[in-house]
Amino acid sequence: MIRPDTVPDSKAIRRKRSRQRAAKIALTPEPFVIELGEGRMVEVSAQTTALEALRAAGVPLLASCENGVCGSCECGMFSGQPIHRDSVLSKEARGHRFIPCVSRATGVLKLDL
Ligand code: FES
Numbered sequence: 669m670i671r672p673d674t675v676p677d678s679k680a681i682r683r684k685r686s687r688q689r690a691a692k693i694a695l696t697p698e699p700f701v702i703e704l705g706e707g708r709m710v711e712v713s714a715q716t717t718a719l720e721a722l723r724a725a726g727v728p729l730l731a732s733c734e735n736g737v738c739g740s741c742e743c744g745m746f747s748g749q750p751i752h753r754d755s756v757l758s759k760e761a762r763g764h765r766f767i768p769c770v771s772r773a774t775g776v777l778k779l780d781l
Contacts, residue, residue, distance in 0.1 A: 700776070750766055
């Protein structure tokens with residue numbers, strides 16, 4: 669028998685589904701553009717990582733885990749709106765560093781490359 673106090677009410681279920689939708693939207697990759705220090709623009713499609721796009725553009729970057737945990741691909745960031753998805757950078761570092769193997773951005777992200 670189900671106890672009434674253990675069944676979530678419909679309002680709680682709607683809130684949970686709303687949070688799940690918002691989380692899914694936040695994780696959906698969006699295309700963005702990286703501006704290199706020299707001024708060249710590198711497009712990052714929704715189907716690729718920033719690291720892959722930079723490599724394809726001929727920018728040599730070290731990388732090891734490609735999962736945002738080792739920090740070997742870390743690079744400097746001048747401006748833009750990054751979406752940090754790594755597990756490496758400190759809160760302070762997130763203001764001026766970027767992990768291209770997992771993190772993304774909106775619009776144009778200017779990197780120190
Ligand atoms: S390659 Fe390890 S954090 Fe990017």
